[in-house]
Amino acid sequence: MTEEIIIAGFGGQGVLSMGKIMAYSGVMQDMEVSWMPSYGPEMRGGTANVIVIISSERISSPIIKRFDTAIILNQQSLDKFESSIKPGGVLIYDSNGITRHPERKDITIYSVDATEEASRMNSPKTFNMIVLGGFLKVKPIVKLDNVIKGLKKSLPERYHNLIPMNENALTRGMEIITEVQKAK
Amino acid sequence: MEKELRLMKGNEAVAEAAIRAGVDGYFGYPITPQTEIIEYLMEANPSQTTGMVVLQAESEIAAINMVYGGAACGKKVMTSSSSPGISLKQEGITYIAGAELPCLIVNVVRGGPGLGTIQPAQSDYFQSVKGGGHGDYHLIVLAPASVQEMADFVDLGFELAFKYRNPVLMLSDGAIGQMMEKVYLSPQKERSKVFPDWATTGKPATRERNIITSLDLDPNGQELFNRKLVAKYDKIREKEVRYEEFQCEDAEYLLVAYGTSARVCQKSVQLAREQGIRVGLLRPITLFPFPTKRINELADRVKGILSVEMSAGQMVEDVLLAANGKVPVWHFGRMGGIVTTPEEVIENLKSKIIGG
Numbered sequence: 001m002t003e004e005i006i007i008a009g010f011g012g013q014g015v016l017s018m019g020k021i022m023a024y025s026g027v028m029q030d031m032e033v034s035w036m037p038s039y040g041p042e043m044r045g046g047t048a049n050v051i052v053i054i055s056s057e058r059i060s061s062p063i064i065k066r067f068d069t070a071i072i073l074n075q076q077s078l079d080k081f082e083s084s085i086k087p088g089g090v091l092i093y094d095s096n097g098i099t100r101h102p103e104r105k106d107i108t109i110y111s112v113d114a115t116e117e118a119s120r121m122n123s124p125k126t127f128n129m130i131v132l133g134g135f136l137k138v139k140p141i142v143k144l145d146n147v148i149k150g151l152k153k154s155l156p157e158r159y160h161n162l163i164p165m166n167e168n169a170l171t172r173g174m175e176i177i178t179e180v181q182k183a184k
Numbered sequence: 185m186e187k188e189l190r191l192m193k194g195n196e197a198v199a200e201a202a203i204r205a206g207v208d209g210y211f212g213y214p215i216t217p218q219t220e221i222i223e224y225l226m227e228a229n230p231s232q233t234t235g236m237v238v239l240q241a242e243s244e245i246a247a248i249n250m251v252y253g254g255a256a257c258g259k260k261v262m263t264s265s266s267s268p269g270i271s272l273k274q275e276g277i278t279y280i281a282g283a284e285l286p287c288l289i290v291n292v293v294r295g296g297p298g299l300g301t302i303q304p305a306q307s308d309y310f311q312s313v314k315g316g317g318h319g320d321y322h323l324i325v326l327a328p329a330s331v332q333e334m335a336d337f338v339d340l341g342f343e344l345a346f347k348y349r350n351p352v353l354m355l356s357d358g359a360i361g362q363m364m365e366k367v368y369l370s371p372q373k374e375r376s377k378v379f380p381d382w383a384t385t386g387k388p389a390t391r392e393r394n395i396i397t398s399l400d401l402d403p404n405g406q407e408l409f410n411r412k413l414v415a416k417y418d419k420i421r422e423k424e425v426r427y428e429e430f431q432c433e434d435a436e437y438l439l440v441a442y443g444t445s446a447r448v449c450q451k452s453v454q455l456a457r458e459q460g461i462r463v464g465l466l467r468p469i470t471l472f473p474f475p476t477k478r479i480n481e482l483a484d485r486v487k488g489i490l491s492v493e494m495s496a497g498q499m500v501e502d503v504l505l506a507a508n509g510k511v512p513v514w515h516f517g518r519m520g521g522i523v524t525t526p527e528e529v530i531e532n533l534k535s536k537i538i539g540g
Binding site for chain 1: 189191359363365366444449450451454523525527
């Protein structure tokens, strides 16, 4: 099993940390992982993206151009990465702020309205955990308790009181993710 | 003792491995994309635990000369930088090589020339294996292709440096430095309390003065010393070649790549074989000494070799020398901070070697 994922959005949306938690969860489940951020100029206020690979085998290239799953959190990233999803792959996106919706017919598309849900839950910072929850619903490659273990590993101890809130957000994400289109 | 599992960036792994290896001193100056090394060390503050000195020097030149001084005293000392900073260190590096001192230098390469870019590249190959500074000398050059190897090569680097009294360069790049992978860390080693007999540790009455220098004004003496170095490098060439092979057994075509490019090429091998093209990969782990002999052997069995490197074509010269005209050898690589994709490698293999 190898899952090649790109997560892309604005800097500050928690793109890199979502990837980090995903990678940690993979480690907790005894899998091989790589986390390759796009760093440098792109981090300073612009778009941010990270490639996460979780695999039961040794990972070859950590830098790839074709993905099994794209998690897209803004319009620029949708424009940039929609064409990079493998045929039959998965696109997960938050429609908030999206003006041109995805057009590919050969991929399965899900929407997760995490921005809206995070503000309804009154915890905008758990936005990325809602999205991650949605991802785990459609691609259950890591178990939820390993994600919680991963959270504990990647969060400094002083924030461990926030774990229940994050767990809640993950569960909520699993509930609200909706299939928009099946791959043709 | 069991190894500890962590998820870390390559740069962080170097820093943690240095503490655990019982390094006496790190001297550096920040530069992207390797600043996490000094950041991590400063935060870990090992002077309170192992007694390791971590110092931000006033410049790269100062840092390498601090390494020179520490190494002359027989201490385990290191520095790290990225391409422009490594250029600044070259004077110190050739002096250290000339004085035959052990140390570890880490280069997390970014694109050049000049200030270039902060994105990953492999354009410092010539500088690393063909000199860099002046004079007839070689560094032992280790090329990690994973976060694990960035950690492991700290220990290996010091082992080789002390064994041969020779500076060792870890030639990484911005991609491996910045990415996170699983890494198994060795248990903490004690810092050494005994020093080599050549070290300048203060002259006791029982022995002659130890002298560390790279200067000999007598040409006969200097030539004798040059011959000694040549003999040492020959021994290193004979004993320390390291490489890894992927699916070379039945390969019709061979890729040669190190570091990040080698990771990309592993994927290319996989994808090419799905298309029915039998491709193998040879990954040099030591760039000096280079796996010349092995490439020459493989050249008897394959139809062509593609050297893949994020540069305008540097390692390809050593691959050409190794293949020695037996088969066509070509270079492919992106530059300027762009990482080659696995698909591009296959396209170039097809256009330059298979169809060429």
